[in-house]
Amino acid sequence: MPRKKKQSAFEDTVEIASWLPWWAGLLLAVVSYLGLHALAVTAPPSTPAMPGELGNVVVAQMFRTMAFYGQYLLPAIFTLGALVSVLRRGKRAKLYQDVSRTPSQQALESLTWHEFELLIGEWFRRQGYAVVETGGVGEPDGGIDLVLSKQNQIYLVQCKQWKALQVGVNVVRELMGVMAVQNASGGFVVTSGRFTDEARRFAEQAKITLIDGRQLTGLLRQQSKASAARPAVQSAPASPEAAPACPKCGADMVMRTASRGANAGRSFWGCSQFPTCRATRPI
Incomplete structure (x- = not known):
């Protein structure tokens, strides 16, 4: 696989913000703006009366300056991250639907x-x-x-x-x-x-x-069948369950009844490729 393209610090920060759910990114954008804006509009520190207080004044002014720029920068980062999160979510969903519709x-x-x-x-x-x-x-x-x-x-x-x-x-x-x-x-x-x-x-x-x-491909096919069958199950709950795909090889499964052991008499799904594939799943 090719190596990941090197990004700027701003792009890396937006990337991290995009890992959050989109609504969390927007919430943080609002909270960061309100918090930093409140700090940015505070009164500037007064001229120190004593030479030893000069350091405190410089630090306070530095925080005000950082808050002034941060009140715009951080909300922009979180908002862009939320937008990237939404776009990626749509891209993933479309890609998944396209492949799972006819998995091969x-x-x-x-x-x-x-x-x-x-x-x-x-x-x-x-x-x-x-x-x-x-x-x-x-x-x-x-x-x-x-x-x-x-x-x-x-x-x-x-x-x-x-x-x-x-x-x-x-x-x-x-x-x-x-x-x-x-x-x-x-x-x-x-x-x-x-x-x-x-x-x-x-x-x-x-x-x-x-x-x-x-x-x-079998797992994607199984998930696709389950998604397609969900509305039908809701409208006709008494209809029989469709045969699932084998979780091991992807072939169709058939309903069988155990003839021996602790589960004798109970039905289960068994792979149609038995004995080549011995995968089972409960009903």
């Missing part, structure tokens, strides 16, 4: 690396995670692209938009190291391609979930 390996491979990260971030948002896009390319954070939070737990995500190469075990090892440093509860590596067998074996022992291109 070709659709994933046609994305740029940045679009791929936006797509993955939006998918996690729709699973209930709060998502921060770090733009981890070339940064001293181990290449982390997304930081997820849910129920006071932190999860780290690496996105690999590789069209031909398999993702090897070194990528998983690097993520595990960053997880240990940041005390993360778990991690994800998502690729448009495939993983090596060694990477899969290592991930099973490291609290890291691997999602390859085939699984990702």
Whole structure:
């Protein structure tokens, strides 16, 4: 992936402000203006009677000057950040809708690396995670692209938009190291391609979930079906549940009934590719 373009201090500040929800950015713009304006319009310090008081006068005047310029600069930063947040939200939603409408390996491979990260971030948002896009390319954070939070737990995500190469075990090892440093509860590596067998074996022992291109298209298809079925379920709650996509391979699932064990007699969803794929999910 290409390195992140170097930005000015102003652009970096707007970037940080854009991580906030748009309404929080606008609220901070108003609060910062009111607070700094109140300080900027205070009476200037009087001439000191004693030489030792000169330092206090200089400091007070310095704060008034900073408040005068800050009352315009900070609200502008927060307002621009809110605007960027709104625009990005719309871009993510459109990208997600376009890809999830007809998910395929070709659709994933046609994305740029940045679009791929936006797509993955939006998918996690729709699973209930709060998502921060770090733009981890070339940064001293181990290449982390997304930081997820849910129920006071932190999860780290690496996105690999590789069209031909398999993702090897070194990528998983690097993520595990960053997880240990940041005390993360778990991690994800998502690729448009495939993983090596060694990477899969290592991930099973490291609290890291691997999602390859085939699984990702299945998850996007499943989410798209769920979104499309939601209005129908509301208008006709008695209609039977549509068969979901397999969370492991993306194939359609079929309803089966357990014939033995503690769940004998109970229905469940089983993958239609059984015994090649043995994934199940409850009804």
